[in-house]
Amino acid sequence: xxxxxxxxxxxxxxxxxxMREQRIDLWLLVARExxxxxxxxxxxxxxxxxxxxxxxxxxYDPGNGKPIERLTVSRxxxxxxxxxxxxxxxxxxQWKAVADIIAQRNPGKIAINTSxxxxxxxxxxxxxYQKFVAALPAPLQARIVSGEALAIRWLxxxxxxxxxxxxxxxxxxxxxIGEAFSRSVITPGVTTAEQVQWWYxxxxxxxxxxxxxxxxxxxxxxxxxxxxxxEEVIQPGDLLWTDFxxxxxxxxxxxxxxxYVLKPxxxxxxxxxxxxxxxxxRVQDMxxxxxxxxxxxxxxxxxxxxxxxxxxxxxxIYSHPIGLHGHGxxxxxxxxxxxxADPRGSGLIAANTAWSIELTTFAAVxxxxxxxxxxxxxxNAFFDGTHVRYIDGRQTDITxxxxxQ
Numbered sequence: 001x002x003x004x005x006x007x008x009x010x011x012x013x014x015x016x017x018x019m020r021e022q023r024i025d026l027w028l029l030v031a032r033e034x035x036x037x038x039x040x041x042x043x044x045x046x047x048x049x050x051x052x053x054x055x056x057x058x059x060y061d062p063g064n065g066k067p068i069e070r071l072t073v074s075r076x077x078x079x080x081x082x083x084x085x086x087x088x089x090x091x092x093x094q095w096k097a098v099a100d101i102i103a104q105r106n107p108g109k110i111a112i113n114t115s116x117x118x119x120x121x122x123x124x125x126x127x128x129y130q131k132f133v134a135a136l137p138a139p140l141q142a143r144i145v146s147g148e149a150l151a152i153r154w155l156x157x158x159x160x161x162x163x164x165x166x167x168x169x170x171x172x173x174x175x176x177i178g179e180a181f182s183r184s185v186i187t188p189g190v191t192t193a194e195q196v197q198w199w200y201x202x203x204x205x206x207x208x209x210x211x212x213x214x215x216x217x218x219x220x221x222x223x224x225x226x227x228x229x230x231e232e233v234i235q236p237g238d239l240l241w242t243d244f245x246x247x248x249x250x251x252x253x254x255x256x257x258x259x260y261v262l263k264p265x266x267x268x269x270x271x272x273x274x275x276x277x278x279x280x281x282r283v284q285d286m287x288x289x290x291x292x293x294x295x296x297x298x299x300x301x302x303x304x305x306x307x308x309x310x311x312x313x314x315x316x317i318y319s320h321p322i323g324l325h326g327h328g329x330x331x332x333x334x335x336x337x338x339x340x341a342d343p344r345g346s347g348l349i350a351a352n353t354a355w356s357i358e359l360t361t362f363a364a365v366x367x368x369x370x371x372x373x374x375x376x377x378x379x380n381a382f383f384d385g386t387h388v389r390y391i392d393g394r395q396t397d398i399t400x401x402x403x404x405q
Contacts, residue, residue, distance in 0.1 A: 003046040003249055004079060006161045010154075011043070011081055016068050018153040019061050025107035027059040027147055028098070030128045037123025039113060039151050042250070042324050045079030052076045054128075056098055058085070060105050073098050095135035103137055110140065111147030117343055120329040121151035155329035156321050156353050163382060163391075165249055166354070170380055170392030173246050173253040176203055180217075180242060181259040181399045186234055188261050188403045193217040193240075194230050200244060209246045212326045216243040222368040236263040236403040239273055241376055245326050252326040254356045256378035259399035269398045272365035276375035277398055279361045283308050283315050284377060287333070287357060288388035297331030297345035305339065308361075317359040322380055328354070351385025357394075 019027065031040035031051040040051060056073040072082035073094060091097045102110065112129070115121035124132075133141055158166075179185060185199050200215040218227040220239040227241070234240065238261045245254040258277055260269035268274070283304065290303045301317055308315040316339060321330035331347030358378040364370040379394035 001046050002165075004081075006159065006165075006249070007043065007045060008081060009159050009161050010157075011070065013159060014154055014157050015059055015070075016061070018150055018157070019059060019068065021153070022111075022149045023109065024111045024145070024147070024150060025061050025063075025109050026102060026105065027111045027150055028102075028132070029057040029113060029147075030124060030132070031055050032128075035125075037113060038120045038325070038329075039123055039154060042155060043078075043081075045081055048076070048078055054094060056094070057082060058098070058101060060107065062105075071101065073101065093135070095131050098132065099135040099137065099140075102140060106140075108143060109145050110143050111145055111150055113147045113151050115146060115148040115151070118148060118152060118329065120155055120325070121146070121148040123151070152329045152347065153350070155324050156350065158323055158352050158354050158382065162251060162323075166251055166380075166382070166391050169246070169248045169251055170253055172207070172209070172248070173244065173255055174392055176200065176207075176246070177242060177244055177255060177257050178399070179203065180244075181240065181257065181401060183402055186261070186401055188234055188236050188238075188401070191234050192231050193219055193228065193234065196234075196242075204246060209248055212245050212247045212252050213243075215245075217241070220373055222371060227374070234261060236261050239269075239373065239398075240401075241374075243376075243378070247326075250324055252322055252324070252328075253380055254322055254326050254358070254378060255380065256358065256376045257395050257399065258375065258377075259401055261401045262403050264403055269400065270365065270367035272363070272367045273373070273375075273398060276361065276363045276365065276373055277377065277396070279313055279363060280359065280375045280377040281394070281396055282311070283313060283317070283359055283361055284357050284379070284394070287317065287319060287359065288381065291349060291383050291388050293351050293385050294348050296348055297333040298341040300349065301334040301339070301345060302341070304333075314362040315359060316362075319358045320356050321353055322356045323354045334359075349383065351383065353383050354391070355381050355383060355388070357381050357388075357390075 058071040060069040070082045071085040073086045086097045113123035196217045197215050218241045240259040243256045286307045287304045290300045317334040318336045319333040321328035332344045360376040365373045381388050381390045
């Protein structure tokens with residue numbers, strides 16, 4: 001089973017690395033049925049689609065290079081990936097069993113998932129924390145620390161097995177966008193933006209794929225202000241935009257592409273529109289050149305914005321990690337509503353992480369009487385610690401949709 005193989009690789013390789021990197025001896029995770037926290041949800045095997053009653057996971061590093069212990073203190077096993085460590089017939093109190101396991105190992109630091117900054121690392125609820133602390137001997141209570149860094153590092157890190165699968169997923173997403181932006185779906189003068197959105201949903205049902213957000217389709221038009229959406233009918237001369245993401249084998253895509261509806265007699269988009277996308281590609285290049293391990297998202301944002309400004313480009317950058325979540329764990333690089341340093345961008349960029357290189361440039365288009373047009377671009381990429389590469393290429397030419405029959 002592919003999901004289980006990938007999960008086993010993640011547990012075998014990422015957990016030892018990040019626990020030793022963060023100098024954590026024991027990591028405790030808690031989830032309840034239908035209320036799985038993000039980290040636990042990513043650790044459930046393919047047969048266990050939800051936590052059962054209360055699922056408690058413990059990772060313990062005995063030190064001296066010994067293997068990490070993986071224990072489940074719950075009534076049910078977890079696909080052989082965690083060793084069962086609780087016999088209710090001998091100790092009916094689940095939390096007392098947890099406390100005994102921890103006391104026997106006497107860890108120096110006990111990490112739990114609590115974080116005000118990152119939702120991915122805030123999985124320990126108040127009720128479960130209170131029960132845990134009440135059961136834990138007082139000397140061990142003082143050793144509790146935040147597992148924020150562990151949660152982020154676990155979720156953001158991509159493995160070789162995942163990166164073997166990711167290109168296929170990206171190609172599927174690109175193919176579906178290509179279908180959406182074609183005459184097989186769009187009839188100029190007839191089809192609305194909203195109809196294309198729901199075509200995406202129907203197409204994914206046919207393909208057995210899941211969207212992780214409702215697709216967006218917008219229209220920019222000469223003489224019209226802003227982005228037209230919903231029941232607006234697509235017309236020749238329109239610049240179309242889409243934002244589309246799918247989930248497959250727990251991995252996610254997030255892409256934004258542009259298309260132009262040719263007017264009768266046209267064979268290419270106006271030069272001003274083509275230059276707009278080229279400028280967005282230029283800023284993507286600036287952004288990816290500024291990636292470096294140990295550099296914060298805020299630093300990358302500032303460097304790229306300064307470089308773009310020096311080139312005379314009007315930009316907005318809002319790139320983010322991607323992987324087990326569409327808007328993934330890790331440092332953000334700007335937000336559409338905040339182009340300054342942000343606490344969520346203070347984290348450091350790490351190797352073996354995947355990214356949505358997401359941004360826009362604005363430009364006055366001569367063929368549209370100097371109208372300000374928004375050239376949004378988003379593609380998914382992988383950072384190996386030295387270079388950023390697009391997982392399945394990126395859009396460099398505006399897709400053309402004929403207006404004739």
